[in-house]
Amino acid sequence: MSEHQTPLDLVRLRPVDGPVACARPDRLAVASRWFQEHFPGEVLYAVKANPSPWVIDTLYAAGHRWFDVASLPEVELISSRCPEATMAFMHPVKSRRAIASAYHDHGVKIFVLDCEAELQKILQETGYARDLTLVVRLAVSNDGATLPLAGKFGATEAEAPDLIRLARAHAFELGVSFHVGSQCMAPSAYRAAMMEASRLIARAGVTVDIVDVGGGFPSIYPGLTPPPLEDYVKAIEHAFEDMMVLENADLWCEPGRALVAEAVSVLTRVELIKGDAVYMNDGSYGCLFDIVHARWSYPMRVHRANGELSPQTAPFKLYGPTCDSIDSMPGPYELPADLKEGDVIEFGMLGAYGTAMATRFNGFGDVETVTVSDYPWLSLYDQPVLASPQSEPAAEGSVVPFTRLRRRRQRLIKRR
Numbered sequence: 001m002s003e004h005q006t007p008l009d010l011v012r013l014r015p016v017d018g019p020v021a022c023a024r025p026d027r028l029a030v031a032s033r034w035f036q037e038h039f040p041g042e043v044l045y046a047v048k049a050n051p052s053p054w055v056i057d058t059l060y061a062a063g064h065r066w067f068d069v070a071s072l073p074e075v076e077l078i079s080s081r082c083p084e085a086t087m088a089f090m091h092p093v094k095s096r097r098a099i100a101s102a103y104h105d106h107g108v109k110i111f112v113l114d115c116e117a118e119l120q121k122i123l124q125e126t127g128y129a130r131d132l133t134l135v136v137r138l139a140v141s142n143d144g145a146t147l148p149l150a151g152k153f154g155a156t157e158a159e160a161p162d163l164i165r166l167a168r169a170h171a172f173e174l175g176v177s178f179h180v181g182s183q184c185m186a187p188s189a190y191r192a193a194m195m196e197a198s199r200l201i202a203r204a205g206v207t208v209d210i211v212d213v214g215g216g217f218p219s220i221y222p223g224l225t226p227p228p229l230e231d232y233v234k235a236i237e238h239a240f241e242d243m244m245v246l247e248n249a250d251l252w253c254e255p256g257r258a259l260v261a262e263a264v265s266v267l268t269r270v271e272l273i274k275g276d277a278v279y280m281n282d283g284s285y286g287c288l289f290d291i292v293h294a295r296w297s298y299p300m301r302v303h304r305a306n307g308e309l310s311p312q313t314a315p316f317k318l319y320g321p322t323c324d325s326i327d328s329m330p331g332p333y334e335l336p337a338d339l340k341e342g343d344v345i346e347f348g349m350l351g352a353y354g355t356a357m358a359t360r361f362n363g364f365g366d367v368e369t370v371t372v373s374d375y376p377w378l379s380l381y382d383q384p385v386l387a388s389p390q391s392e393p394a395a396e397g398s399v400v401p402f403t404r405l406r407r408r409r410q411r412l413i414k415r416r
């Protein structure tokens, strides 16, 4: 990966054929440290949010040893790069081959399930192993989430008690998990889900060793400023105290977005302008999937290799490179009025579900990665929030130092 101080340095240095992912490993390390120091339990990185090797390596170097994997390729990726990792296979529907290979070839012992048929698959493919950690995924409300994930996975209130009881009979350790939905804007959603889980555990009448509160921790985007992450941790800690679980039960979380969102921006080149229509070399089949499909807003700014940009702005519509008309972003987006072919549009806060979503449709989808060391627009971690989507990053040297706030890991007992 080539290294540059800022994305603009790169744009001035050479043509950006793009798209180019600008990686900020130091920002990922800050987020990683925050979770490790504040969350009173194990932090499993949800690999699906961004499986780029530099992300995995940065997290591992920063001390992350636990990973939430959802497929055999993700198992293989972590296995190949992180020798001391503990992997949890958290997709509720796994192929038999994936279960068998994860267990026998890669030492995965933690599996999620949300129905009896999946439990039977896990038991059969692991040879009725006696060392399994089985995690029952529960269906919970996604009302606090910007991107709800409800409706596809999770044992219902009616199903869960029997399933928890059945899994207990086969588990060396038993957990429950849920997902409150992505970009959860309400810390209280975690409490509500944990209280629901507690009721279901009580109805099952068995002991539970692990409570896994899943992902959903937010990042910050234009128009989506969540409460401080400390509020989420506090809500979870208090709810955990109130749950009907063993006194020495473990608490886990599986953040994806919150860990990696700030750490990447993506550069796209303007290929053509027709009136107010801007045709770019990245779009809904590339790193900008969520702009189109989830109507997500990302901060944007424009770079020009030579010359100044007009201070005047005008409204534009954006189009991605493929031939599909879905590949369009009507906006309108306020961009410099003199925007022209060759200018580069940078989309910030795209570390989560950005490069990870890119397809090869129409022959596009090659994303180069470079490292940069400027500050992202917005941060939940160590500087006051800059509200404007067009605002410049903080000047070098103005970053407020990360404050160390070590919390008690009061109930965490390492048994593995």
Ligand SMILES: Cc1ncc(COP(=O)(O)O)c(C=O)c1O
Pocket: 046, 048, 049, 068, 090, 091, 149, 179, 181, 182, 183, 214, 215, 216, 217, 254, 255, 256, 257, 258, 352
């Ligand atoms: C099981 C599971 N865990 C964790 C995550 C990460 O969620 P987020 O990126 O919202 O933190 C996901 C995302 O889909 C998931 O399905």
